[in-house]
């Protein structure tokens with residue numbers, strides 16, 4: 307059968323399908339996980355320096371070779387033909403070389419044997435073959451909420467790498483935007499205040515200003531639930547040593563639109579081994595405690611197995627009580643009596659939680675966790691849970707086994723939603739819509755993809771089944787979603803603008 311043709315037919319469906327997570331079932335086709343794992347490791351060590359995997363251009367990564375996910379060249383050649391190609395590479399003068407850059411023999415690593423290359427090829431096939439990476443697929447039903455009914459209306463632009471939009475919950479109606487570059491800006495009545503609310507640009511790494519892709523900088527902002535009375539807010543950033551910092555600040559005494567830079571009090575600092583996967587979202591839960599999510603420390607192979615290692619804050623969600631000199635650990639935190647974990651830990655097994663949210667109506671917690679090469683996921687923790695969940699990374703990526711040598715000592719809470727990298731490459735979690743202006747979207751959980759701008763909505767039916775559907779495709783580089791005090795929904799475009807979701811006029 308013509309492999310290419312088959313693939314193209316499947317791509318058409320792929321665009322409209324969201325995968326609903328279910329326990330790994332008999333429906334899962336079985337590429338030998340060991341082979342795939344080895345191929346992936348070899349690929350990451352040699353080939354990934356030049357080739358993207360669905361990275362596109364929006365991440366700012368410089369891709370020398372071609373994106374090898376859904377790559378027609380990979381799909382149309384047999385294993386033997388592909389092996390021959392990788393053995394020899396493609397010289398610059400070959401007319402088929404469209405990049406005019408040399409593809410070096412054996413990917414530039416003469417030590418790779420043919421058997422190694424075959425492992426890499428097996429891995430590349432899983433990136434192109436939906437059957438190999440999909441677990442359970444469910445067709446999207448058209449509920450009429452898609453394109454045509456809603457529009458994103460620009461609120462402000464000219465921002466510099468905005469990463470978050472929050473409100474202060476103080477009845478002022480203001481919006482606060484955190485820029486990665488270290489500025490917090492106030493938006494009131496659709497306009498910026500001239501003076502930033504806070505400027506911590508001198509505290510963050512220089513790399514943030516070099517124009518390339520970075521995951522460092524000012525990453526999170528949360529206002530104290532009693533901000534109106536105590537003027538306290540909290541930020542999360544990477545400092546100039548690249549380490550994560552959670553700090554408390556105070557609004558100034560004479561101007562509600564300017565914070566007091568001298569009020570800084572560092573609550574905790576976390577050593578970061580690599581510049582990526584910092585997480586950094588902070589948020590007050592319905593219980594009044596501050597939740598902090600840290601990534602695994604970075605590096606695709608998670609070399610220190612941080613997320614499953616109880617002793618570090620890396621790969622964890624923490625829960626602390628900030629109504630103290632610095633902070634206190636709530637007595638009912640899940641691991642307070644477990645000597646293996648620091649008592650601050652609320653949940654673990656996270657890779658790079660990029661935006662979690664509490665449903666403001668129910669208190670349920672949604673954690674969107676960015677995947678490695680294959681799967682993006684949404685974890686769900688119902689309100690009232692005692693905490694302590696293990697969300698699986700790096701033993702699992704989504705519902706699939708990832709690093710085979712990672713021991714899992716406790717039950718893994720698998721995601722409720724996941725999608726594979728034919729539908730995006732980096733999840734951005736949003737809120738559950740609880741505003742008034744868009745009644746048809748009540749109770750829908752919003753999430754999007756940073757790489758391709760897709761926005762989906764999800765919810766759970768009476769029987770507990772999760773369903774998701776494509777909401778809108780956008781051209782945005784979605785770094786966050788946000789809510790105003792009324793619960794109306796906003797989207798933060800990393801390219802520099804904020805949009806509000808409205809009914810199409």
Ligand code: HEC
Nearest residue numbers: 353356370371379396402403404405407408409412413414
């Ligand atoms: C030094 C950078 C570099 C490395 C390392 C590298 N490649 Fe490439 N690769 C390229 C370039 C550049 C091209 C495109 C050349 C062209 O247009 O013909 C390419 C093309 C390819 C193609 C053909 C894709 C197409 O659509 O034409 C495949 C398959 C491929 N590489 C696989 C690999 C594998 C597997 C490895 C690791 C063993 C690897 N490459 C390592 C630079 C690299």
